[in-house]
Amino acid sequence: MKSPVYMIIVEDIREKINSGKLKPGDDIPSETALCNEYATSRMTVRKGLAILANDGYIYSIPGKGYYVKKPEYNKYTIYYDEMNNLINNVDNTKLLGVDIVMPHDELAHSLQISKKKKVIMIRRLFYTDGEPMAYDVKYLIYQKGMPIVEKEIKEATFPEMISKNMSLFAMKKELMIYARTPEEKTKKMLNIYDDLSLLVVEQKLYDSKDKPMGLGITYFRGDYIKLHGISQ
Amino acid sequence: MKSPVYMIIVEDIREKINSGKLKPGDDIPSETALCNEYATSRMTVRKGLAILANDGYIYSIPGKGYYVKKPEYNKYTIYYDEMNNLINNVDNTKLLGVDIVMPHDELAHSLQISKKKKVIMIRRLFYTDGEPMAYDVKYLIYQKGMPIVEKEIKEATFPEMISKNMSLFAMKKELMIYARTPEEKTKKMLNIYDDLSLLVVEQKLYDSKDKPMGLGITYFRGDYIKLHGISQ
DNA sequence: CAGTGGTCTAGACCACCTC
């Protein structure tokens, strides 16, 4: 159960920052000073400091030294996937249609394409326990290898649809989350009879050169979804 | 503009993964093999591999080797702060009240306290351009040094309220995001006359020992807020 | 057993900052 030296350095300094003994802007002892303090080599000290820097506790200025960083107190990590969320998972899907359409103004602008370039529109309904919980629309710029098999379309999440042609690593993604009151058409599809709100999640996918590849919009029944985020 | 050797190694391997030449599960050449390939020392190779591991591209198994990782295609980072969002920033606030209350069942459970322990309830209204855009309630477990000056309460975000007593680093935070239809009382406060939805964000703060310190609930007018998340 | 990654050393040279 013996911790390596670099880990002891990490824990010592992290504890001083967490407890407030070291405050944002304060400076950390120099590498050579820490070498002496822990009777170890410079590379070992540097390994510890690199970990603290990576975790957002400290930063370094070449020629000057290491300093305590101001924490990003408003940063959260959220795991989103239109098929799974905190309350319910999608256990069944219904494909409403796959169509080739001309993009409307807003969509053409969002995908950074000409209004004359056709896009694929995939519409689905998601179910939990037999109840419709979300209406889902995807707009894809067509590329070779795009999913055309119904089974592939029905069960796939947005990144999976596109990953047929490219590595999931190279894809950049963006989320937009907001609340909306459903239109009559949507209320009907989702079996909503009273005034229920929708949680809308827009998902935009980009290739490694920041060119948009597709836009997905999922309209969740407000009582069927909660998104969950955690700090660091 | 010459890149250090370890960076060249990082870029080479990352490119192979992004382009799909290396797929999840594939193995990376061993450290000694890379030492030969790049005519460099083991520590330099290890520095490059550490960066790739940290970025989620690869992982290592001691005694075996390095492998390409399956990407977390559903991970997003979101910067949330009740005072600022993509559409509007809060430019004015109104303090509706600061009260000492007995927690109701749900709140006592959420904060993991007895129903007999009193909590501080802070209620505020947020404005943009003179329009009320959100109703905000915070429940705080009282501790020495809690904000009692009205100015401090009015302008502070949730982490800032608590950071009077502790380092922001030590605080763990949790978000819950969902959509709700407003009650009559809320509609009145937010000047809502038609059927507008609310985006509700619950924020829960924990100390470094995972003990809840407070719960904040912000009810945003659906037309005044969009949350934004990005991958990696 | 040979090969792998994990930890660590005791040097080195460089670019940068401050005095």
Next chain:
DNA sequence: AGGTGGTCTAGACCACTGA
């Protein structure tokens, strides 16, 4: 000029995995 961090070397010993 002396101190700082950034890069790099050529070794070492260890624990672990697989044949």
